[in-house]
Amino acid sequence: MKKTELIIALAASTGLAAAGTTILYDDFSGSGGSLNGAAADVGGVWQASAGWLDDGTVAATQDGGALLETGGLMVNAQYQLSATITNATSQWVALGFGRDALQAPGGEVQFNDRFSNEIEGIAWMLVRNDPARNDVEAFNGYRTAGGAYGGDPGIDFASPIQLDIMIDTTGDGSSFAVEYMVNGMSLATANVGINIADMNYAGFSFDYGSGGEVSLSEISLTLIPAPASAGMLGLGGLLAARRRR
Numbered sequence: 001m002k003k004t005e006l007i008i009a010l011a012a013s014t015g016l017a018a019a020g021t022t023i024l025y026d027d028f029s030g031s032g033g034s035l036n037g038a039a040a041d042v043g044g045v046w047q048a049s050a051g052w053l054d055d056g057t058v059a060a061t062q063d064g065g066a067l068l069e070t071g072g073l074m075v076n077a078q079y080q081l082s083a084t085i086t087n088a089t090s091q092w093v094a095l096g097f098g099r100d101a102l103q104a105p106g107g108e109v110q111f112n113d114r115f116s117n118e119i120e121g122i123a124w125m126l127v128r129n130d131p132a133r134n135d136v137e138a139f140n141g142y143r144t145a146g147g148a149y150g151g152d153p154g155i156d157f158a159s160p161i162q163l164d165i166m167i168d169t170t171g172d173g174s175s176f177a178v179e180y181m182v183n184g185m186s187l188a189t190a191n192v193g194i195n196i197a198d199m200n201y202a203g204f205s206f207d208y209g210s211g212g213e214v215s216l217s218e219i220s221l222t223l224i225p226a227p228a229s230a231g232m233l234g235l236g237g238l239l240a241a242r243r244r245r
Contacts, residue, residue, distance in 0.1 A: 024221040030054025036106040047105040056216035065113040067203035078224040079167040084217040096124020098201040114205040129157040138180040149188035
């Protein structure tokens with residue numbers, strides 16, 4: 001393996017975020033109480049719909065979400081929003097950013113607390129195990145506007161799934177660049193014309209259908225040091241180019 005290839009491989013496997021500043025983090029090590037009102041390990045208190053538990057279990061009987069406040073994103077910075085989830089059901093679980101708070105934290109208000117509805121999702125992606133539909137979809141927002149990806153990237157749904165959303169806010173804050181990744185694989189990149197001042201929340205949402213086993217293992221939002229993040233959003237393209245050659 002050449003040195004350049006090794007650096008790229010190491011970057012893909014580590015996410016280049018280990019040395020960054022952790023803004024939000026939770027490993028869902030609670031005892032099974034309500035997630036709503038529970039403190040994250042780093043970065044504030046959860047807003048969550050009924051059925052979202054602090055041990056990472058999603059026992060919801062209706063659609064809903066779970067959000068943490070980001071504290072605001074800075075301009076000319078790079079961020080990595082990451083989560084590890086298990087979802088073998090045909091119902092989607094999503095990771096991403098939102099503009100608005102949940103309408104009814106702790107309650108069951110169907111359709112009102114999802115990225116695709118009233119919390120105005122921004123730069124979010126969903127995953128589900130449904131042979132009739134795309135296993136993964138990504139949307140730049142608001143809601144499902146600006147579809148960025150839809151496809152079946154070969155996920156093993158019996159294993160935990162790693163989702164990463166890379167954000168680059170270089171500029172005046174009126175837009176940002178985003179890269180969507182699943183299990184270290186870059187799926188899509190986009191330039192999004194939404195002001196970063198609207199990215200007030202980060203977290204999950206769930207499209208409840210017939211139920212099933214869904215669990216959350218970890219979530220983090222990391223500010224990536226500028227030297228380490230150089231070329232971060234081009235990483236997927238470099239790997240793709242290497243495969244093509």
